[in-house]
Amino acid sequence: MGERADIVVIGAGPAGMAAAIQAAAAGLAVAVLDDQPTPGGQIWRNVEGAAERGDLKLFGKDYRRGLASVKRFRLARVDYQPGARVVGVEPDADARDTGGDVLFVRKGQAARLSCKRLIVATGAYERPTPFPGWTLPGVMTLGAAQIALKTSDLVPERPFVIAGQGPLLLLLAAQLEAAGAPPDAVLDLSDPGLALTAGKSAAMAALLAPDYLAKGAYWLGRLRATARNVVQIRALGAERLRQVEWRTAAGAVGRIDVRTLLVHDGVIPNAQLTRAMRAPHLYDMAADAWRPAADRLTGQLDDMPWVHVAGDCAGVAGWAAAEALGESAGAAAATALGRTATPGRWSRTRASRARALRPFLDRIYRPARAFQRPDDATLVCRCEEVTAGAVRAAAALGAQGPNQLKAFTRAGMGPCQGRMCSQTVAAILADAQGRGPGDVGLMRVRLPISPLTVGELAGLNETEIKLPLS
Amino acid sequence: MLVRRTEPPASAAVTITVDGRDVRARKGESVAAAVLAAGIVPTRLAPVSGAPRAPYCLMGSCYECLMTVDDRANVQACMTPVKDGMRVRTHASRPSLRHG
Amino acid sequence: MTDTAQVIVIGGGMVGAAIAYGLAQSGAAVVMLDEDDGALRTARGNFGLVWTQSKGLGMQRYQEWSRRSAEIWGNFAREIEASVGVDAGHEQRGGLMLCSSPDEVAQSEALIAKMQAQAGNMPYDVTLLDRGELMAMVPGVAFGPDVVAAAYCPHDGHANPLKLLRGMHAGFQAAGGQYVPNAGVADIERAGAGYAAIAKDGRRFEAEKIVIACGHGIPALAAKTGLHCPTRPQRGQILVTERLDPILPMPMGSIRQTDEGSIMLGVSHEEVGFNDMNTGDVAGAIAARAVRILPALKTVNIVRAWGALRVMPPDGCPIYDESETWPGVFMATNHSGVTLAAVHARLLPRWILEGETPVGFEEFSVKRFDGTPHARPSH
Ligand SMILES: Cc1cc2nc3c(=O)[nH]c(=O)nc-3n(C[C@H](O)[C@H](O)[C@H](O)COP(=O)(O)OP(=O)(O)OC[C@H]3O[C@@H](n4cnc5c(N)ncnc54)[C@H](O)[C@@H]3O)c2cc1C
Ligand code: FES
Numbered sequence: 001m002g003e004r005a006d007i008v009v010i011g012a013g014p015a016g017m018a019a020a021i022q023a024a025a026a027g028l029a030v031a032v033l034d035d036q037p038t039p040g041g042q043i044w045r046n047v048e049g050a051a052e053r054g055d056l057k058l059f060g061k062d063y064r065r066g067l068a069s070v071k072r073f074r075l076a077r078v079d080y081q082p083g084a085r086v087v088g089v090e091p092d093a094d095a096r097d098t099g100g101d102v103l104f105v106r107k108g109q110a111a112r113l114s115c116k117r118l119i120v121a122t123g124a125y126e127r128p129t130p131f132p133g134w135t136l137p138g139v140m141t142l143g144a145a146q147i148a149l150k151t152s153d154l155v156p157e158r159p160f161v162i163a164g165q166g167p168l169l170l171l172l173a174a175q176l177e178a179a180g181a182p183p184d185a186v187l188d189l190s191d192p193g194l195a196l197t198a199g200k201s202a203a204m205a206a207l208l209a210p211d212y213l214a215k216g217a218y219w220l221g222r223l224r225a226t227a228r229n230v231v232q233i234r235a236l237g238a239e240r241l242r243q244v245e246w247r248t249a250a251g252a253v254g255r256i257d258v259r260t261l262l263v264h265d266g267v268i269p270n271a272q273l274t275r276a277m278r279a280p281h282l283y284d285m286a287a288d289a290w291r292p293a294a295d296r297l298t299g300q301l302d303d304m305p306w307v308h309v310a311g312d313c314a315g316v317a318g319w320a321a322a323e324a325l326g327e328s329a330g331a332a333a334a335t336a337l338g339r340t341a342t343p344g345r346w347s348r349t350r351a352s353r354a355r356a357l358r359p360f361l362d363r364i365y366r367p368a369r370a371f372q373r374p375d376d377a378t379l380v381c382r383c384e385e386v387t388a389g390a391v392r393a394a395a396a397l398g399a400q401g402p403n404q405l406k407a408f409t410r411a412g413m414g415p416c417q418g419r420m421c422s423q424t425v426a427a428i429l430a431d432a433q434g435r436g437p438g439d440v441g442l443m444r445v446r447l448p449i450s451p452l453t454v455g456e457l458a459g460l461n462e463t464e465i466k467l468p469l470s
Numbered sequence: 471m472l473v474r475r476t477e478p479p480a481s482a483a484v485t486i487t488v489d490g491r492d493v494r495a496r497k498g499e500s501v502a503a504a505v506l507a508a509g510i511v512p513t514r515l516a517p518v519s520g521a522p523r524a525p526y527c528l529m530g531s532c533y534e535c536l537m538t539v540d541d542r543a544n545v546q547a548c549m550t551p552v553k554d555g556m557r558v559r560t561h562a563s564r565p566s567l568r569h570g
Numbered sequence: 571m572t573d574t575a576q577v578i579v580i581g582g583g584m585v586g587a588a589i590a591y592g593l594a595q596s597g598a599a600v601v602m603l604d605e606d607d608g609a610l611r612t613a614r615g616n617f618g619l620v621w622t623q624s625k626g627l628g629m630q631r632y633q634e635w636s637r638r639s640a641e642i643w644g645n646f647a648r649e650i651e652a653s654v655g656v657d658a659g660h661e662q663r664g665g666l667m668l669c670s671s672p673d674e675v676a677q678s679e680a681l682i683a684k685m686q687a688q689a690g691n692m693p694y695d696v697t698l699l700d701r702g703e704l705m706a707m708v709p710g711v712a713f714g715p716d717v718v719a720a721a722y723c724p725h726d727g728h729a730n731p732l733k734l735l736r737g738m739h740a741g742f743q744a745a746g747g748q749y750v751p752n753a754g755v756a757d758i759e760r761a762g763a764g765y766a767a768i769a770k771d772g773r774r775f776e777a778e779k780i781v782i783a784c785g786h787g788i789p790a791l792a793a794k795t796g797l798h799c800p801t802r803p804q805r806g807q808i809l810v811t812e813r814l815d816p817i818l819p820m821p822m823g824s825i826r827q828t829d830e831g832s833i834m835l836g837v838s839h840e841e842v843g844f845n846d847m848n849t850g851d852v853a854g855a856i857a858a859r860a861v862r863i864l865p866a867l868k869t870v871n872i873v874r875a876w877g878a879l880r881v882m883p884p885d886g887c888p889i890y891d892e893s894e895t896w897p898g899v900f901m902a903t904n905h906s907g908v909t910l911a912a913v914h915a916r917l918l919p920r921w922i923l924e925g926e927t928p929v930g931f932e933e934f935s936v937k938r939f940d941g942t943p944h945a946r947p948s949h
Contacts, residue, residue, distance in 0.1 A: 035530060037498065037551045042529065049498050053482065085549070090850060103850045112850065125531045135534075137511040137524030138471045144528035145472070152499040154472040154507050179475055239522050240511055241471075260471045278847070382526075383533060385518040397739050400751035401607020407614045408736045410830075415533040415544075415812060415873045441607070446848055446876050450530075453542075454811065454835070455868030458861045460854035517813050517831075542869050544812055567817045567866040568710045 005031040005079065007333050008102050008115040010086045010273065013041015014066075014319045015311025015326030016121035017073040022330030023119075024076045026339035031113060033084040033104050039070050041311075042123055042143070043319045046151040055153065058178050062319065063150075069323065081106060088447030089118060089277050089307075097305050103460070105452045110460040117306055117333040119299070120274060121326055124267040124312035127289070127367060128420045129164060130374040132234040134263065135382055138241025142172050142264035155181035160260035161244050163187035163233050165368045167361065169264050185256055186227040189265075189368035192249045232370050235261055265368050269313045272419070275445040279303050283438030284315065286362035289423075290442060291315040297351070298332035299325060308333055321354030323347075372427055380428070381421040383414020391425055395432040402426050402443040412443050415451050471524065472506040484554040495552040502528060502535040502548035505558065513537060513547075513560040575601045575748070577922060578767050578777040580755050580791065581784030583613035584731070584907030585914060587738040589783055589922070592915035594745035598923060601775055602747060603767060605754035610786050610803070610846060613907065615878020617808060617836050618731040618828070619821055620909045621665060623696050623723035627681065630688050631933045632887040636906065637692065638928075639913040640725045646912040647729065647737075654744050656737035658729050659829035665726025666704070667823040670716040670863055678721045696723045708819055714865045720822070728821040730829050731908050738911070750775070755784070758795050758899065765899060781922060782901040785881045786844070796895035800939055801903055803879035805840040807852045809860075810874045811867070824856075825863060833867070835860045848877035880905040890918070890934040901936075 009020045012034035024030045040047045044066030050056055056064045073080070084106040091100040099116040126143045133139065142162060148154040155176060162173055162183045173183050230246040236255075237243065245255045268289035275281060279301050280293040292309050294301045299308040310329035311322035324347040331341035374380060376389030386409045394408040402425050405411065411425050412418035418425075422442045430440045448457075477483075478496035486493050488505055495504035502525040505513060512522030514536060525535035528548045538559040539545040547558070579590040582604030590602040622640050626633030640662065647660040669675045678698060685694040699707065704720045743749055753775075757768040764778040782791045792799040813831035821827075824836045838852045853875055860867050881903050883889050888904030900922055904910060920926040 035549060088850060135523060137522050140471060141527045147528045148472050148503050152496050152503040153475045154503060155475045157471050157473045385516055398749045398751045400604060403607045407732045413874060416531060419531045448875060451871040451873045454857045454860055454870050454872055457854055457857035457872060460850055465851055465855040544871050566815050567712060567864055
């Protein structure tokens with residue numbers, strides 16, 4: 001038996017912090033486990049540090065707001081454990097609804113934390129973007145560049161290009177511009193019909209960065225001037241990236257000399273934990289992503305009532321919705337444990353307002369086709385270096401589904417455990433079998449959802465458990 | 471691929487060694503960010519083909535940033551904050567069970 | 571589809587695929603029906619040993635069957651590689667069972683003595699090495715101080731079970747076999763002079779003969795065809811590390827290095843019914859044991875772990891039988907599908923097609939359990 005808490009929250013982003021603040025205010029013992037060194041999650045990453053170095057203005061009003069949320073979180077009576085990576089969750093043995101254990105690694109030691117209610121607020125990660133050359137040093141995700149700017153005041157080495165699609169593309173271009181490092185080109189991989197338009201930019205700006213919008217249309221106009229609508233990209237180079245090659249729908253081809261290429265294709269829920277718990281998940285066709293089957297307001301899992309999901313891991317809807325839904329999940333969990341909780345009245349409204357935008361966003365920000373159907377030579381699984389062609393060949397053997405494909409090709413068997421390839425593998429299989437991705441499913445995720453060392457794991461059991469030999 | 475916009479002031483800086491060379495890093499940043507800022511790429515060779523690789527997502531999903539940190543092989547450098555005196559080796563070799 | 575094949579093999583796992591592969595190689599027209607992707611698949615969850623030293627205590631025939639398979643395995647693997655280019659990663663450099671306590675040494679000595687006593691004219695080739703002899707046999711490996719001895723058997727080895735599975739599937743299809751995934755069989759009926767397998771979605775497949783080789787699905791189908799199959803699920807959990815430099819020259823029972831370089835750590839024996847989740851406590855225990863045996867593993871990353879359900883007969887030995895009331899309906903099961911893949915592919919087709927069996931094969935009949943109370947709760 002390890003430690004105990006009434007409620008464990010996994011993730012200290014907008015959702016997790018809000019949930020923890022609610023539950024703690026209701027008088028419960030709350031522990032928050034997060035794998036980053038400081039609170040804030042993706043959006044408010046290192047907001048305290050950026051404030052200290054006087055750089056808040058670079059990122060806009062939404063980032064600045066995070067400082068207040070993080071301060072409230074710091075003041076709340078919660079047992080906050082930074083640098084703690086959760087690797088699995090185990091429900092109590094016989095009854096599914098009494099609680100369970102959270103297994104995590106912190107400071108080189110695996111440990112258990114028992115709780116009666118669990119709130120999973122693990123956020124989202126960027127949709128994988130397989131294209132020729134995407135493994136070359138010099139190619140990074142857009143999110144990586146944003147993280148580097150927030151935590152380290154680093155900017156991409158020029159000349160650099162941003163490629164892909166999604167609202168973050170424009171936001172980051174603007175943030176980098178504000179940081180004095182505007183992209184040398186933007187390659188817009190949206191479907192030609194959905195290419196960058198004034199309306200799209202404005203919708204994005206209104207959603208993500210109202211203050212930028214208020215400052216005028218300068219950067220939007222500038223971006224439109226540098227952006228080119230293309231349908232394919234390739235990264236070229238031997239030891240590192242040297243050039244990006246693009247191709248338009250009309251067949252025009254061009255090359256740009258670059259030092260850095262940032263790619264992005266939207267974000268998808270980080271549902272590794274709930275998938276490892278084998279909670280049922282739903283395929284959201286518009287978002288082309290899977291999310292746990294849960295109550296849309298309290299985040300309570302349909303199948304495991306002691307677990308709630310909140311924020312982007314429950315379905316990507318942005319930080320404002322994440323904070324509101326975190327609050328409502330925290331309140332619901334506290335109520336279930338017999339406490340009175342009073343979520344802010346605005347939280348429901350904010351959540352539904354943010355949610356309401358989602359279908360619109362999904363419509364204008366469809367995943368880029370260039371990344372959906374990689375050609376045979378393109379690596380799909382970066383870890384085990386499996387090409388799309390190898391996956392197709394295995395699919396042709398009649399593999400019943402993604403788990404058999406994984407067994408046949410090793411795609412998904414490396415340290416990232418399929419985070420970078422399972423969507424693509426499923427899409428290729430769906431194509432080969434004429435089924436929908438929702439029907440094909442994803443390869444299974446198991447505990448531990450992230451690697452840990454044999455020594456760390458060996459310390460998990462406080463008393464020795466005998467293994468029968470055979 | 472990433473360069474410093476501003477150098478950290480002395481009060482916010484730590485020094486680590488990367489492949490034996492002193493590298494100044496900003497307190498609170500990850501080992502992966504510090505290594506990239508020092509212009510060190512590739513940081514490893516892919517285990518099957520030996521192709522060059524470097525940190526890719528900086529948020530813990532892709533596992534391209536594996537490095538040897540204080541003698542521990544294959545540490546996820548983007549999730550490891552820098553500490554003064556930390557010894558980092560890129561091109562992390564496979565850990566060995568051999569003795570001697 | 572209602573085309574009549576010669577043989578339907580139900581099950582596309584290690585046992586079904588080996589038999590189907592062998593049948594197709596012998597020129598039979600074979601259809602292999604397989605379940606969907608979520609099915610319990612021992613074929614994807616096993617440890618990959620081609621192992622003889624612990625096999626057949628109390629049933630010498632099984633020891634001999636395992637030895638026979640180990641003997642022809644290399645040749646079988648080469649045949650697969652030659653036909654479809656998949657290298658099953660087979661190695662036969664011997665195998666060690668490490669003893670890390672005086673108790674384990676005593677157990678090992680007792681096993682060797684009993685096996686030697688039951689061995690007829692096929693000597694049981696297992697020697698107990700002391701620590702010094704062990705270190706000399708696998709130079710450079712830094713064992714923990716608890717490792718005091720090891721049982722060594724020259725016939726043992728290992729393979730890459732996933733490549734084997736893929737190779738057999740590819741080879742089966744290359745030899746003209748027809749593979750039908752997502753066709754879990756719900757029922758078997760008589761149809762003219764032969765039989766029909768009815769898939770859960772209603773599809774119907776007919777053949778002269780049917781081989782039921784679908785692991786945990788066998789008991790239900792056996793019961794419909796005048797057979798019975800007293801197997802139960804037994805969970806085993808396995809951990810796999812990142813790739814390391816090649817260091818372990820041969821498998822060591824519950825620790826082996828794969829052809830890719832990763833180290834597999836196993837393996838538990840748990841009676842938990844049809845629950846194939848893996849758990850922290852057992853994973854922790856496997857890791858703790860591994861660190862005692864090879865302390866340098868401490869800083870090595872585990873990248874994957876899983877639980878899988880063995881198909882376990884009451885006495886641990888294989889079951890092969892043909893129905894008396896439904897002649898032409900066969901069943902085949904055991905929990906060492908990797909070790910036995912070679913004999914399954916090479917020897918069972920003759921039994922199924924021509925009724926020709928190896929000496930003493932009838933000992934594997936399910937009748938051996940008649941009159942013994944072997945029923946176990948399945949949950
Ligand atoms: C790379 C990236 C960049 C983005 N940039 C912007 C932007 O500029 N503007 C904007 O409006 N939106 C942006 N978004 C979206 C925005 O980040 C989210 O809408 C918002 O952060 C959601 O809040 P959350 O609390 O649900 O998740 P998050 O803020 O992501 O918080 C989840 C937390 O859980 C932690 N965690 C995850 N798994 C584990 C585990 N197993 N163990 C322990 N801890 C774990 C994570 O490290 C993180 O701290 C971005 C998203 C991504 C992925
Ligand atoms: S850079 Fe992707 S996990 Fe570290």
